[in-house]
Amino acid sequence: MSSRRRFGGRMVLAATASVMALAVTGCGGGDDGGDGVASAGGDKTGAQASRSSSSELAEYVEAQRKWVTCLRDEGLDAPDPDSKGKVDLGDRSKWKRDPKALRAQEKCSDLSVPVPESVEKAQQPELTAGEIRKNQQYAQCMQEHGAPDFPDAGADGHFRDVTWDSTSAGAKRATRSCASIIGIPDDAPTPKG
Template sequence: MNKASVLLAASAAALALTVTGCGGSGDAKSGSSGSNPTLEKAVKYAQCMRENGVTNFPDPNKNGRFVIAAGGPNRNSPQFKKAQQACKSQEPPGITDDPAEIAKDQKEWLKFAQCMRKNGIQDFPDPQDGRLLVPRDKINVNSPQFKKALNACRDVAHVGGGAEDGNG
């Protein structure tokens, strides 16, 4: 995995599939969290994960979602799993390690990937473990062609977490 890759979180949160390419940091500190309970919970979860040893766990974006880029926390490490268990009560909606949910997301993201390829994004990858890893050195998520394909495929996958390019 290279640094030009970005993890696209595929979770079961009740959010529409979007790709953000807006300016600014996009983290929770740049917006008000007073009116968004999901964001508030996500901020607390991120703090808990860091307090429990995952020091490079990211802040959520303004929508309460986590964008974990290449080089981010290792979800398979014992420290991550220990912190995840310790922070379970603060887990925001949409974060899951449930094998049934991951399998469901895998199928949905596969449909989405196939649709993106059908609509002109030939290098769009298949999901892995219910998540998408998009090589940004091969795919420009801000291009008109990508946005057109995304619009055509928006309703294909019914996973909730959404897709983010990490620039958000």
């Protein structure tokens, strides 16, 4: 993995505590930061963007069904995706240790697709005014204490999906300085870069 990491809006405050370690769905369930999928927008009208979003969701859910079917064909007990394409695999660490699950994941990997940006945005929880303020303060603190490329929090409180260097000395210093804003004790261990 390079020294640059993705930080997307899907990250919750707990992920922020681990210095934005990339949240990956356990079996490659389609979460790769949203790369490679165009989002609805550009010069499209709101109705066109909404239709495009609905179409992306339907395509994503269908792709997830095919992936789950493949896993089942390989002998795994995988649940159906929900209406937004999420597949609840339970204890993901079990899936990462089980040789049968690893073989199935490898065999079905070509059916695993990234979460479209429009679907990802629709799945983000709505934050309270306090959570929004906390995320905005955290972003500002990080930028002022050594991580100038840390993503800003938008008006909705979710962090913008940008690449930033979480391994630099400044980023590590900023993480220690700002951890208390998001409820992480000052003496919590920081990830190694």
